Amino acid sequence: MSERRRLIDLAYRLLGSLADAEDAVQETYARWYAMSPRQQAAIASPGAWLTKVAGRVCLDVLRSARARRERYVGQWIPEPLPGPPDPADRRTGAAADPADRVTLDESVNMAFLVVLDSMTPAERVAFVLHDVFRYPFADVADIVGRTPAACRQLASSARRRLSAARPPASPPTPPERRAALVRDFKRAWEAKDLGALIALLDPAAVATGDGGGLASAEPRPVHGGEQVARYFTGLAHRASGLAVTERTVNGQPGLVAHADGRTVTVIAFDVAGDRITRVWAVRNPDKLRSWTAN
Numbered sequence: 001m002s003e004r005r006r007l008i009d010l011a012y013r014l015l016g017s018l019a020d021a022e023d024a025v026q027e028t029y030a031r032w033y034a035m036s037p038r039q040q041a042a043i044a045s046p047g048a049w050l051t052k053v054a055g056r057v058c059l060d061v062l063r064s065a066r067a068r069r070e071r072y073v074g075q076w077i078p079e080p081l082p083g084p085p086d087p088a089d090r091r092t093g094a095a096a097d098p099a100d101r102v103t104l105d106e107s108v109n110m111a112f113l114v115v116l117d118s119m120t121p122a123e124r125v126a127f128v129l130h131d132v133f134r135y136p137f138a139d140v141a142d143i144v145g146r147t148p149a150a151c152r153q154l155a156s157s158a159r160r161r162l163s164a165a166r167p168p169a170s171p172p173t174p175p176e177r178r179a180a181l182v183r184d185f186k187r188a189w190e191a192k193d194l195g196a197l198i199a200l201l202d203p204a205a206v207a208t209g210d211g212g213g214l215a216s217a218e219p220r221p222v223h224g225g226e227q228v229a230r231y232f233t234g235l236a237h238r239a240s241g242l243a244v245t246e247r248t249v250n251g252q253p254g255l256v257a258h259a260d261g262r263t264v265t266v267i268a269f270d271v272a273g274d275r276i277t278r279v280w281a282v283r284n285p286d287k288l289r290s291w292t293a294n
Helices: 004-015 018-033 037-041 046-071 110-117 121-132 137-144 148-165 175-190 194-200 225-238 289-293
Strands: 201-210 242-249 252-259 262-272 275-282
Touching: 004 018, 004 046, 004 121, 018 046, 046 121, 046 137, 110 121, 110 148, 110 262, 110 275, 121 137, 121 148, 137 148, 175 194, 175 225, 175 242, 175 252, 175 262, 175 275, 194 201, 194 225, 201 225, 242 262, 262 289
Parallel strands: 201 275
Antiparallel strands: 242 252, 252 262, 262 275
C-alpha cells in the first residue's frame, strides 16, 4: 500500500482525471489481491508489478476514452486538481485533500495536461513513464507492448508536440508575477473593467470552457484577447451572487467561483511574460467533486 501515492501520481498524469486515476489504481490493487499469497510472494518487486499493471490499465482507459470524447458535449478539459487550502480553512475531520494524494509539480499544470491530451494513448504513456517518471524504455516497452526503440520514438514524438505547443522562447514568468496577474484578472473581472482585462490578456489569448452538457459553457474556444475580455465582462454582468476566490489550480495560481455555497467554476491560467495567454474554465460538476469536498 506504500506504493499507492506514486500510482495515483502516475495515473492522474496519464488520464487527466483524479476520479479515473483512483479507479485505475483501485483496479490495479484488485488484480494484486486476486492473486494467491504464493503468487504474490513470487513477484520479486511488487512496486514494479503494480506500476506495470497500472500503466496497462491506464492505457486501456485512454484508448476507450477516445470513443467517449466523441460523444462529449462541448470542449473537454482535464479535471482540475485543487492545491491545499489555507491552513485556516482546514476543518478537523474534513476529507483528505486531493493535493495530499497527488504530488504537485510542472507535470500537472493545466497547460502540460492539455498537450498530453492531444497525444495518442501510446505516446502519452511512453512519454509520462520515461520523461516524467524516469522509467527506462525497456520497462516502458513491457507496459506499452512495443519494442524499446518504438517507445523511444513515441516519446520523441510526444516531445515534439510539447515543443510545438509552447510559445516562443521567453524568460519564465516568476510565480509571484503569475499570482499578481491572476489577482489583477479577478479584480478587473469583478469590476467589469473591460479595458483592464484587455490589458492583462495577450492579443492572441484563448479561453476554453468545459460544461460537459451539465453546465452552461461556450461550445467553442474564444480567440483573441479583446474577445476573451468581452466574454468575461459579459459573464460578470449576467452572473449575480458569484463569489470568486484565489486558489491554487494544478500547482499554479487560479480562481474558483462559488454560487450559493457551491463550487461552480474552476479557472486555470497560462502566462507568458506579462500577459495571460490561456484561460481554462471547468464547469462540468462531475469534474468539480474534489473542489466541493474542499
